[in-house]
Structures are given as C-alpha cells and as structure tokens.
C-alpha cells in the first residue's frame with residue numbers, strides 16, 4: 001500500500017481539467033423529431049376520434065336505451081343534478097341524444113350553487129344553458145333548500161332528496177331517471193349524495209315502473225382524454241360484466257360549448273380547458289341500475 005503525502009510548502013499548482021459537455025447536433029435533432037412525432041400522433045388520434053364520433057352520431061341505431069327492445073314511445077326523462085352547470089359539463093351528450101329524438105327532458109337541480117354567494121346569478125345561467133340544450137325553461141326546476149346548500153363538506157340528507165325527487169316524478173309522470181353514479185364524476189360530495197338520494201327512493205319505495213340510469217365515472221386519464229376515449233368507452237360498453245351499458249356520443253358537441261358558456265360566472269380559463277379536454281363533452285356512458 002502506498003501513501004502519498006505532500007508538504008504544504010510544496011504544493012504544486014494543480015491544473016484542473018476543464019470538462020466541456022457539448023450536445024451532439026444529432027442528439028438534438030433526434031429529440032426534436034421524436035417530439036414532433038408524438039405531437040403528430042396525438043393530433044392524428046384526436047382527429048380520427050372526432051371523425052369516429054361524427055360518424056356514430058349520424059348512425060341512428062334502432063337499439064338504444066330509450067327503446068328497450070320496444071317500439072318508439074316518448075319517454076318522460078328526469079335528469080337529476082346537484083349544481084347549475086352539471087348539465088353542460090357532464091350530461092350534454094345525453095341531453096342532446098334525448099332532445100334530438102323527441103323525448104321530454106325535465107331537469108331537477110337540487111341546489112342553486114350558492115357556494116360563492118352567486119346563487120341567484122347561477123339560477124339564471126342554468127335556465128339560459130338549458131335553452132341552448134333545447135330544454136325549455138319551464139322544464140327546469142331549481143331547489144333552494146336550507147339543508148341542500150352547495151359546498152364540499154355539506155352533507156345532504158338522502159331521505160329529503162328522495163322525497164323531493166319523488167314529488168317531481170309524480171308531477172311529471174316520469175318513467176326514466178338519469179343521474180350521477182356513486183363517485184359522481186368529479187367526486188364532489190353533493191354529486192354523490194344525489195346518487196344515494198335516487199337509490200334511497202328506488203329501494204325504499206316500490207317504483208317498479210321507473211328505469212334508472214347512472215353516468216359512469218372514469219379514471220382521470222380517460223376523463224381528460226377528450227374524444228380519444230371513444231375507443232375505450234365503446235369497448236367497455238360491450239363487456240357483459242359491466243351490466244346494461246349504453247355509450248352515447250354527443251351529436252352536437254358545439255352546443256355543449258355554447259351551453260357551458262352561458263354559465264358566465266363559472267366560465268374561467270380552467271373550465272374552458274376542461275370542456276375541451278373532458279371526454280364528457282364528447283360522450284356519456286350510462287349504466288342501468290334498475
């Protein structure tokens with residue numbers, strides 16, 4: 001073993017080698033090419049998916065959830081939502097599908113969205129958005145109950161919800177309900193309570209004459225994949241293990257943007273981005289729960 005020692009008086013100047021890292025021009029070019037290729041692929045898949053949705057929207061299938069194997073009959077459908085803007089952000093493909101086939105759509109909004117003190121403004125915005133979605137104002141009911149206020153952490157009583165929904169069913173001869181599933185798309189507690197309110201109504205009363213469908217929540221990747229989710233949604237709808245499922249494409253995607261833009265108090269940059277990127281703008285997957 002060797003030990004090297006040096007007296008401080010004999011310190012030799014050490015010339016540090018200068019390391020110069022320079023990127024080869026070839027590496028830089030290939031990185032740029034890979035990036036361009038990825039962007040081109042995304043654009044290609046996006047356009048192909050939009051084209052697929054466009055084609056599907058023009059095929060009038062005779063097998064869809066409002067017929068249930070029977071001849072056409074006008075359905076009285078109740079869409080149950082939690083806040084003004086849920087209809088445009090999440091359910092627009094379903095509303096467009098129903099109205100374009102002549103079904104009667106009633107919307108029951110269980111709060112006026114007063115979390116920021118804008119309840120009265122948001123009420124008017126919901127009426128305007130529904131007109132854009134071809135649902136007349138008189139078919140929209142907005143509840144403003146002290147126990148059903150908009151907000152995270154506000155627990156809504158399921159029995160109260162069931163009672164309000166049942167009154168609406170009776171007064172409009174409703175034979176089909178559409179609402180959130182138990183996750184509520186965004187996970188908002190008010191959306192989830194709406195689901196459980198509908199379930200409470202179903203299982204506590206004997207309303208065997210009413211069909212109930214829930215909007216299926218997807219994972220975050222699918223949720224923000226825009227029209228690209230059509231391929232997975234269609235595949236998912238075909239799997240027998242998922243029960244009775246219907247994938248509806250948006251026949252009027254532009255109408256969804258116009259409807260959401262009516263919610264001026266909510267129409268901030270991140271919601272604009274949401275509407276563009278959200279798969280719920282382009283399609284809805286509904287699952288029959290009863």
Ligand SMILES: [Zn+2]
Nearest residue numbers: 082083086188
């Ligand atoms: Zn909501």
